[in-house]
Structure formats: C-alpha cells, structure tokens
Amino acid sequence: xxxxxxxxxxxxxEFRARYRAAGCWTGETFADFVRDRCERYAERTAVxxxxxxxxxxxxxxxxxxxxxxxxxxxxxxxxxxRGDRVVVTLPNIVExxxxxxxxxxxxxxxxxxxxxxxxxxxxxxxxxxxxxxxVVVGEWDGHDFRAMHDEVSAQLRSAGQEPPELIDVATWPxxxxxxxxxxxxxxxxxxxxxPAEEVAFLQLSGGTTGISKLIPRTAxxxxxxxxxxxxxxxxxxxxxxxxxxxxxxxxPMSSPGILGVLHSGGSVVLARDPSPRTAxxxxxxxxxxxxxxxxPLAQAWISAARRRTPDLSSLDVVQVGGxxxxxxxxxxxxxxxxxxxxxxxxxxxxxxxxxxxxxPDGLVLTxxxxxxSEYDEVRVVDAEDREVADGEEGALLTRGPYxxxxxxxxxxxxxxxxxxxxxxxxxxxxxRLPSGHLVVTGRDKDQINRGGExxxxxxxxxxxxxxxxxxxxxxxxxxxxxxxERICLVVRPEPDxxxxxxxxxxxxxxxxxxxxxxxxxxxxxxLDDFPETHVGKNSRRDLxxxxxxxxxxxxxAG
Ligand code: AMP
Ligand code: DBH
Numbered sequence: 001x002x003x004x005x006x007x008x009x010x011x012x013x014e015f016r017a018r019y020r021a022a023g024c025w026t027g028e029t030f031a032d033f034v035r036d037r038c039e040r041y042a043e044r045t046a047v048x049x050x051x052x053x054x055x056x057x058x059x060x061x062x063x064x065x066x067x068x069x070x071x072x073x074x075x076x077x078x079x080x081x082r083g084d085r086v087v088v089t090l091p092n093i094v095e096x097x098x099x100x101x102x103x104x105x106x107x108x109x110x111x112x113x114x115x116x117x118x119x120x121x122x123x124x125x126x127x128x129x130x131x132x133x134x135v136v137v138g139e140w141d142g143h144d145f146r147a148m149h150d151e152v153s154a155q156l157r158s159a160g161q162e163p164p165e166l167i168d169v170a171t172w173p174x175x176x177x178x179x180x181x182x183x184x185x186x187x188x189x190x191x192x193x194x195p196a197e198e199v200a201f202l203q204l205s206g207g208t209t210g211i212s213k214l215i216p217r218t219a220x221x222x223x224x225x226x227x228x229x230x231x232x233x234x235x236x237x238x239x240x241x242x243x244x245x246x247x248x249x250x251x252p253m254s255s256p257g258i259l260g261v262l263h264s265g266g267s268v269v270l271a272r273d274p275s276p277r278t279a280x281x282x283x284x285x286x287x288x289x290x291x292x293x294x295x296p297l298a299q300a301w302i303s304a305a306r307r308r309t310p311d312l313s314s315l316d317v318v319q320v321g322g323x324x325x326x327x328x329x330x331x332x333x334x335x336x337x338x339x340x341x342x343x344x345x346x347x348x349x350x351x352x353x354x355x356x357x358x359x360p361d362g363l364v365l366t367x368x369x370x371x372x373s374e375y376d377e378v379r380v381v382d383a384e385d386r387e388v389a390d391g392e393e394g395a396l397l398t399r400g401p402y403x404x405x406x407x408x409x410x411x412x413x414x415x416x417x418x419x420x421x422x423x424x425x426x427x428x429x430x431x432r433l434p435s436g437h438l439v440v441t442g443r444d445k446d447q448i449n450r451g452g453e454x455x456x457x458x459x460x461x462x463x464x465x466x467x468x469x470x471x472x473x474x475x476x477x478x479x480x481x482x483x484x485e486r487i488c489l490v491v492r493p494e495p496d497x498x499x500x501x502x503x504x505x506x507x508x509x510x511x512x513x514x515x516x517x518x519x520x521x522x523x524x525x526x527l528d529d530f531p532e533t534h535v536g537k538n539s540r541r542d543l544x545x546x547x548x549x550x551x552x553x554x555x556x557a558g
Contacts (some may be wrong), residue, residue: 002084002162003130005109009406009414012422016197024375025220028195029452030104031261033223038065041265042330044237046395048286049270052137052170057094059477061154061265065099070176071095071102078165082107085129085202087122087164091140092247092270099135104200108132111202111214112248115140116453119151119514120463121212123254126152128409129202130213131164138170151514171417196220202408203250203348206447206454209463214408215348221402222254223263224257225352227257228372230264232354233317234288239266240314242288244274244297247454250348251321252292264424276304280312289315292344294452296483299329301345302336315339317357321346321368322452322482323347324440330365341370345440349424350403353438367437368430379423380432393441396430397423397472430449434482448477448487457544460489460510460519467509469499472530473542475521476548476553489521489553490547492530502526525551 011019019025028036038046042062051057059067063173080086086103090096103110111120115137126134134152135146146168153163175270200222202214233256243259245252247270253259261268269286271278274297282288293301298320305312318333321344333341341524346352353369371378380394381387388394389422397419406414417425427445432440443449446457457475464473472492477485493502503524510520531550533542 001149002132005083006409008408009404009418011405015401015422016194019220019224019375019401022375022401024224024373025197026223027196027220028223029107029128029219030200030223031107033219034065034101034105035067035161035260037265038062038068039235043265044265047094047268047270048282049092049268050272051094051174052172053174053317054452055174059094061262064101067094067098068101069106071098072106075099075102075108075176076106076173076194078167079109080106080108080154080165084108084132085111086133086135086167087111087125087129087131088135088248089115089117089122089145090135090137090169092114092243092272093169094139094270094522095172096139096247097268097271097361099169101151104384109199109201109521112204114246114248114516115516116246117516119148119155121514121516122148123152123155123514125214125375126164127156127159127282130161133167134164135167138168140236148514166442176445195219196223199408204248205348205407206449206456211459212457213413215404216406216408217404220301221350221404223259225372225402226254226256226259226263226351229254229352229354230260232356232372233260233319235264235266236307238264239264239290240269240286240288241266242269242271242279242282242286242291244271244279244426245292245294245322246479249322249452251316251319251346251452255292255319255321255344255346255352255354257292259532275307276301276477279306280304280310284311289314290319291315291339292319294323295325295329296451298325298333301330302332305336306341312338317342318345319407323449324368326507327366328424331361341365345369345438347426349426350400351378351398351424351426355437363435363437366439367471368432368440370436370438371398371400373400373402376403377423378432378436380430381436384509385419385521390434392431392433393431395444396426396428396438398426399423441540446544448475448485450485450487450522451483454521455487460515462489462523463510463513463515464489464491464506464523466513467506469497471495474530474544476544476551478523478548480522486522487522488525488548488551490525490527490530490551493525513523523555525555 046061046064149166199216318339319342355364355369377399379397391541392417450456462476480486
C-alpha cells in the first residue's frame with residue numbers, strides 16, 4: 001500500500017477566499033480541463049511529433065483524448081489509482097502528452113522528471129513521493145531506462161521502500177486499445193468541497209537550497225497562471241507552438257506552453273531534439289508561430305539561421321527565459337529570426353513575469369518582464385528584509401495566487417525559503433523599475449544556472465565528498481559565453497592519498513553514481529588548500545564566492 005499524499009503547506013483560508021472571489025481560482029480540475037478541451041476542439045490538430053518508436057504522429061484533440069484514456073487504462077492496469085504519484089521521465093515524444101493528460105484524467109499525480117535525470121535523482125523523487133510507477137521510454141539516446149528502473153528499484157528496496165512499477169511506453173502499440181468499459185481513465189474529481197484546490201502534480205525545483213525539491217501545484221493555482229499566460233501571449237486556435245525545450249520543464253509546460261496551447265485550441269509541435277536543424281525543419285513544415293527557448297538555444301538558432309537562411313516567416317513570437325538573456329543578444333531575435341521577442345522570467349514555484357507583446361523595445365530588450373497578475377505581490381528587499389527603492393538591487397520575494405507556500409516534505413528548507421507571512425524567497429537579485437518591470441541582476445542562492453538548467457552546488461559537492469580521496473569539494477558556476485554559466489568542481493584531495501588523476505577519476509565517479517548528465521561538472525580542478533573564510537552559517541557560501549571569483553580570473557572564459 002502506498003501512503004497518501006502528506007499534508008503540504010498551503011494558502012491560509014483568507015487568501016483562498018480572496019483568490020476565489022477574484023476569479024483567479026475556478027473549480028476546474030485537470031480532469032475537467034482534459035475532457036473539456038478534447039471535446040471542444042475535437043477536430044483541430046492538438047499534437048504533432050514523433051512517438052517512442054520514431055514514427056511521425058499527428059493527433060487531433062479527439063484522438064489526444066482517446067490516447068489519454070488509453071494511457072490511463074494502462075496505468076490503472078499497472079496498479080495506479082487516484083491520488084497515486086507517478087514519476088514521468090519521458091523525452092519530447094507524443095506519449096508524454098498522453099501520459100500526463102491520462103494521469104490528470106484519473107486523478108493521479110505526475111511527478112515531472114527529465115530524460116536527463118539518472119538513477120540518483122529518480123530514486124530520490126520516487127522515494128520522496130512514494131511513487132507507484134515510473135514511466136520511461138525503453139531506450140533513448142543510448143541510455144537504457146529499463147536498466148535504470150532496475151537500479152532505482154534496487155536502491156529503494158535496500159532502503160526498505162517499495163519500488164515503482166515500470167511503465168515503458170516503447171512497448172505500447174501505435175494504435176490505442178479500445179476503451180475499457182470500466183472507464184478507469186475518466187474518473188471524476190475527489191469528493192471534497194474544492195477538488196481543484198487539491199495538489200494535482202509535483203513539479204521539480206532547482207530550489208534555493210540543497211537538492212531538487214518537489215513543488216506541490218494545484219489545478220486552481222496552475223490553471224490560473226496558464227489561462228493568464230495564454231491571454232498575455234495572445235494564444236488562439238491559430239497558435240502553433242514549437243516545443244524544443246524538455247517538455248516537462250515548467251516553462252514549456254505552462255508559460256504558456258503546452259497547457260496554454262491546449263487551453264486555447266492551438267497545436268503543439270514536439271521537437272524530439274533541441275537542435276536548430278530539427279527546429280527549423282519543423283517550423284517550415286508546420287508553420288510554427290511561436291517557440292520557447294533558453295538563452296543558449298536562442299544563440300544557437302541565431303547563428304544557425306545566419307548560416308542557413310531557413311524559412312522562419314511563420315514565426316511571430318520567440319520567448320526567451322530560464323536564464324538571463326544578455327542585452328547584446330536580445331535585438332538579434334528580431335534582426336535574425338524575424339520574430340518578436342518576449343522575455344520570460346519564471347519559476348516552477350510560481351511567479352512568472354513576461355514582457356508584453358505591445359511594450360516598447362526599451363522594456364522588451366532589457367527587462368525580464370512584469371508579473372502575470374495584479375494579485376502577485378512582489379517585494380524587493382535588503383539583507384534585513386526591508387524594501388529597497390525602485391531601481392535599487394535587492395532580493396526578490398513573492399506571494400500570490402499561483403505561488404506555493406512551501407515545498408513537499410521539506411520542513412527545514414521551507415523555513416529558509418519562505419517568510420513567516422508566506423512570501424517565497426526566490427533567491428534572485430533584481431531591480432524593479434517604476435513600471436513594475438524586473439531586471440534580473442544576480443542571485444543569492446547556492447545554485448548554478450547552466451543554460452537554464454538549475455543545479456544546487458550542495459548536490460554535486462555532497463556526491464564528490466563521498467569519494468574516499470576527496471577531503472572537501474566546492475561547486476561553482478563560472479561565466480560561459482554560451483551557457484551563461486558552466487559547472488566547475490573544485491576539490492581538495494585527502495592529504496595522504498596519491499591519486500594520479502583525480503579529475504578524471506571523479507568525472508567517472510559522478511557519472512557512475514547516477515547523476516543527471518547536465519549536472520556533470522564541465523571542469524574539475526584540484527587545489528591543495530582552500531582559502532580561509534569566516535566560520536559560521538555562511539562560510540561555505542563565502543568559500544564558493546571566493547573560489548568562483550578567483551577561478552573566473554584564472555580560467556579563460558568558456
Ligand atoms: P526553478 O525554481 O528551478 O524553477 O528555477 C527558476 C529560476 O530560474 C528563477 O528563480 C531564476 O533564478 C531563473 N530564471 C528563470 N527565468 C529567468 C530569466 N528570464 N532571467 C534570469 N533568470 C531566470
Ligand atoms: O526557469 C524556470 O523555471 C522558468 C522560466 C520561465 C519557469 O518555471 C517558467 C518560465 O514558468
């Protein structure tokens with residue numbers, strides 16, 4: 001038996017009442033959403049892409065509805081029921097959309113892993129969420145996910161936990177089975193007064209401290225952000241969104257992303273790999289009108305478009321977010337790609353900021369936008385949590401109708417990441433302009449942002465420290481022309497040990513430990529001594545800063 005979902009920190013009743021009264025929170029559940037949109041837009045094209053076996057696929061909304069039900073039936077046959085957590089780690093294939101909507105229909109909770117996650121992360125997510133099943137595609141990009149499921153299962157068993165069922169979408173037939181009479185896929189919402197306000201899925205966070213945490217999101221809060229995002233971004237039935245980023249990321253899922261497009265009756269085009277070649281082919285073929293990119297991908301598109309002159313004439317808006325877009329690259333979105341730029345500064349915990357499509361270049365090219373909602377509360381504060389004047393740099397705190405009040409099963413981090421009155425400490429340093437626009441100027445969290453992927457320094461350090469030849473380890477982000485930051489791991493070896501090539505040994509060690517590919521350090525440096533820092537709460541943070549500054553001067557920029 002799986003444990004029920006634990007209680008999560010949530011909005012006080014006074015806020016719930018306010019968000020309901022303001023119309024931010026409606027009673028729509030994800031099951032309602034799936035049923036309603038698949039019926040309403042039945043004949044329109046919902047999803048274009050490839051399936052687990054590489055076949056080209058084009059599903060109408062009605063077909064998507066059938067596929068979601070078929071996925072729900074298969075999940076139910078594997079033992080998944082309402083309220084269960086299911087870790088999904090699929091690449092950008094059409095089954096991803098069917099599985100997620102299928103889980104929504106049955107009232108089970110997706111936990112959004114990435115295809116780049118490995119046994120270490122997936123064991124952690126399965127364990128923390130007490131997952132009933134792990135959904136994978138048999139083999140992808142040379143990685144065997146079935147073998148990884150075995151590894152995850154062995155680890156959980158040795159910790160006395162029940163392993164998740166393996167669900168391999170590569171074994172699913174290309175045509176859906178006829179729907180079962182039980183209709184397990186189409187269950188109605190739970191019998192509570194506000195089913196839409198129950199936790200509907202767990203999203204992942206790079207977080208502000210420690211390793212990835214699970215973010216509990218509800219239909220009420222999430223669909224509010226999705227509806228508003230769709231409206232801000234001008235989505236409609238003619239929208240064709242190209243999804244080149246990993247589909248499970250919060251950005252391509254909800255800002256306005258796949259859900260925003262399905263809400264509006266448009267089409268989602270899934271790119272199975274992020275290369276400009278694949279993207280340009282799909283834009284030409286499907287006449288994509290919109291794409292969401294992280295800055296390194298935007299740069300890759302720009303340089304590829306300069307060389308190849310693809311037909312991007314259908315492209316109206318290119319969104320860039322996930323990491324700071326440099327002011328130098330921003331104008332090239334229009335100059336080279338011929339599209340309007342929209343900057344997006346968001347977080348899986350909630351708050352999303354957009355530059356609006358009708359705003360002047362001065363704001364669009366140099367700010368990261370302003371919040372979605374008039375109910376988003378934003379405070380920019382100094383080290384004592386006192387608000388600073390507009391234009392001055394400070395730490396960004398936020399609270400609102402779609403920003404969580406706490407992570408799932410994370411009491412200690414919650415004390416650090418949220419104020420007593422429920423503001424989320426984003427860990428971002430910003431300047432707020434009188435117009436409400438935010439400019440992201442830096443960060444006060446121990447995190448590396450590698451081209452939009454967030455990595456907690458502590459996670460890499462902890463793993464490096466488990467190697468017997470390592471006395472101490474520090475992971476920092478060093479400036480990188482292309483990625484924004486790359487990961488540098490600095491290790492201090494055990495004094496008495498003679499390791500011929502600790503850097504190579506450690507690289508192999510981290511990979512073998514099951515660390516996600518994007519977290520593997522780009523550079524490993526050995527130092528016999530670490531600089532002295534003050535003792536105390538912030539000593540490791542000081543050490544990271546000192547080493548990052550020193551290495552930035554010494555190592556040529558990547
Ligand atoms: P996460 O909490 O893992 O969802 O990551 C969200 C974080 O990504 C934010 O708190 C920022 O640090 C960073 N981020 C997202 N979008 C932008 C952007 N447009 N500019 C700068 N940083 C961003
Ligand atoms: O980086 C992010 O997490 C992010 C970026 C843009 C996000 O969660 C979002 C938009 O919703």
